[in-house]
Amino acid sequence: MYRRQIVKLKANARFSTICLHAGQEPDPTTGAIVTPIYQTSTYVQEELGKHKGYEYARTQNPTRSALESNVAAMENGKAGFAFASGMAAINAIASLLKSGDHVVVSDNVYGGTFRLFDQVLGRYQIAFSYVDTADIAAVERALTPQTRMLFVETPSNPVMRLTDLPAAADLAHRHSARLVVDNTFASPYIQRPIELGADLVTHSTTKYLNGHSDSIGGVVVATRDDDIEWLGFVQNAAGGILSPFDSWLVLRGTKTLPLRMVQHSANGMVLAELLAAHPKVKQVHYPGLATHPQHALAVRQMRGFGGMLSFDVGSLEAARRLLNGVRLMSLAESLGGVETLISHPASMTHAAVPAEHRAALGITDGLVRISAGVEDIDDLRDDLIQALDLI
Ligand SMILES: *Cc1c(COP(=O)(O)O)cnc(C)c1O
Numbered sequence: 001m002y003r004r005q006i007v008k009l010k011a012n013a014r015f016s017t018i019c020l021h022a023g024q025e026p027d028p029t030t031g032a033i034v035t036p037i038y039q040t041s042t043y044v045q046e047e048l049g050k051h052k053g054y055e056y057a058r059t060q061n062p063t064r065s066a067l068e069s070n071v072a073a074m075e076n077g078k079a080g081f082a083f084a085s086g087m088a089a090i091n092a093i094a095s096l097l098k099s100g101d102h103v104v105v106s107d108n109v110y111g112g113t114f115r116l117f118d119q120v121l122g123r124y125q126i127a128f129s130y131v132d133t134a135d136i137a138a139v140e141r142a143l144t145p146q147t148r149m150l151f152v153e154t155p156s157n158p159v160m161r162l163t164d165l166p167a168a169a170d171l172a173h174r175h176s177a178r179l180v181v182d183n184t185f186a187s188p189y190i191q192r193p194i195e196l197g198a199d200l201v202t203h204s205t206t207k208y209l210n211g212h213s214d215s216i217g218g219v220v221v222a223t224r225d226d227d228i229e230w231l232g233f234v235q236n237a238a239g240g241i242l243s244p245f246d247s248w249l250v251l252r253g254t255k256t257l258p259l260r261m262v263q264h265s266a267n268g269m270v271l272a273e274l275l276a277a278h279p280k281v282k283q284v285h286y287p288g289l290a291t292h293p294q295h296a297l298a299v300r301q302m303r304g305f306g307g308m309l310s311f312d313v314g315s316l317e318a319a320r321r322l323l324n325g326v327r328l329m330s331l332a333e334s335l336g337g338v339e340t341l342i343s344h345p346a347s348m349t350h351a352a353v354p355a356e357h358r359a360a361l362g363i364t365d366g367l368v369r370i371s372a373g374v375e376d377i378d379d380l381r382d383d384l385i386q387a388l389d390l391i
Contacts, residue, residue, distance in 0.1 A: 016258040023069025035066040037248045059236045063244040067251050074188040075201050077221035079228045081235050086204025087112050088240035089218030095234045099125035102146040106133040108156045108361045133163040143175050153182045158310040158345045158369040159362040160285040162294040165301055169197025189261035191302050207336030210253040211260055215246045264307030267372040275311045280391045282312040307372035316365040318391045319344055325387035335371035343369050
């Protein structure tokens with residue numbers, strides 16, 4: 001008979017240990033070291049009213065629960081909720097709002113988040129103000145007595161502007177608003193917003209948490225008991241849950257998150273330095289460069305600077321030559337996978353943003369974004385240099 005071994009995580013377990021073990025005890029039935037994919041829709045009850053805590057798989061699924069505990073521990077929150085996509089996770093957060101509420105949002109927030117807020121939630125008498133949250137004074141000016149949420153992305157996409165999270169948390173809390181942080185770009189290896197004062201953290205697990213470009217998903221990590229109760233209720237009521245298979249894939253991904261983030265960050269740094277020294281590049285946006293206007297803040301609130309960077313090659317034509325010239329890097333939207341991706345924000349991820357608004361955000365026609373993967377850095381460097389030569 002298999003004797004169940006509970007992996008007892010010490011309260012002060014370090015991050016890599018948490019990634020590997022939190023929420024992932026050996027399977028109680030067999031001892032399988034990997035949490036199985038519980039591909040079932042329902043659970044048989046022993047007798048009327050007597051069950052093992054599992055009734056119906058929209059409500060509870062052991063594979064999903066394992067992932068939720070795992071990510072909650074990684075973010076140092078109290079509970080996690082996994083959804084079918086990053087957008088479904090953000091939609092669940094938005095369900096905390098009521099008509100008449102006001103939300104302050106980072107102005108260069110992910111395009112899908114803007115679309116959800118602007119075109120869906122705007123229909124329910126919820127008001128949104130878009131401000132540069134790198135400027136805390138501007139955030140303060142945007143707050144109204146109706147403000148219930150401050151929704152922040154840091155670093156922001158694609159120009160890598162940072163928001164001072166402890167200052168943002170302090171401001172939100174003084175106005176009885178929640179601070180919500182979309183931590184997709186950084187991952188909890190690099191930055192843990194709850195430790196800096198955030199109330200809610202969300203991720204598109206599609207990106208770094210899964211990390212292998214083979215699943216779409218999202219997660220919310222909460223700290224307040226009232227939020228935990230509501231999010232659990234709404235996850236079941238609205239039903240936008242992550243499937244058992246995708247939960248398993250993301251669990252597989254989080255095990256190696258620390259290893260991957262070290263390499264993403266190292267490769268991002270080398271590429272940023274190469275670009276900053278290259279005569280054909282006008283400007284590089286990467287928080288790890290000492291020339292980044294918020295480098296000191298990055299050092300304070302981030303551990304490493306991640307794999308995301310963008311740079312300006314001066315014109316659409318130059319960007320086109322570069323993007324068509326890369327051989328190893330793949331021209332694609334998305335980010336956070338092990339493969340290096342390169343993209344053109346103005347015509348791809350931010351095409352729906354009006355041109356003058358794009359210009360105000362610094363998203364020029366010559367801007368190129370890279371999600372540095374974990375390939376050998378010398379191959380990435382060679383590829384970028386030969387493509388820059390084509391400009
Ligand atoms: C991709 C992304 C989302 C949306 O996630 P999906 O999984 O594509 O629904 C939200 N926020 C950020 C920062 C993202 O990069």
